[in-house]
Amino acid sequence: MDIKLSQCFIAVDDHDKALAFYRDVLGLEVRNDVGFEGMRWVTVGSPSQPGVDIVLEPPVADPNTSPADKAAIAELLAKGLLRGVIFDTEDCDATFERIRAAGGEVLQEPVDQPYGVRDCAFRDPSGNMLRFTQHSFTQHGEQ
Secondary structure (H helix, E strand, O other): OOOOOOEEEEEOOOHHHHHHHHHHHOOOEEEEEEEEOOEEEEEEEOOOOOOOEEEEEOOOOOOOOOHHHHHHHHHHHHOOOOOEEEEEOOOHHHHHHHHHHOOOEEEEEEEEOOOOOEEEEEEOOOOOEEEEEEOOOOEOOEO
16 A cells, blocks of 8 residues: 655634744745635645645634534634654754744754653744754764
């Protein structure tokens, strides 16, 4: 069986703020921007991965969702508990500095993990956790 990742979804509560982050800070390209029945879906992706899309979707797309459920989803989103994405980067420290300089909310500064990666973490403007992982790094001066 030959299967590949095509799309993943991230709930955002403000598409314009999300675009300013994903496009302008992370450098992802906008591939689609669709409105339907008062809602909006924006697809972004890395130029180096044309076959993988990240869909920035509304937190609740079902018009029958109760106000209590909408409030619960908004609270989970704000805490970063709905979704997360891990991006690969060639230089975790440089990526961290670029995102922090652009005002990204830092969750974790770059650190060497015991499972063999160096990574850092931020929240996007909606509260989603994003990790940036460098797979090949020098740990404690050794390769």
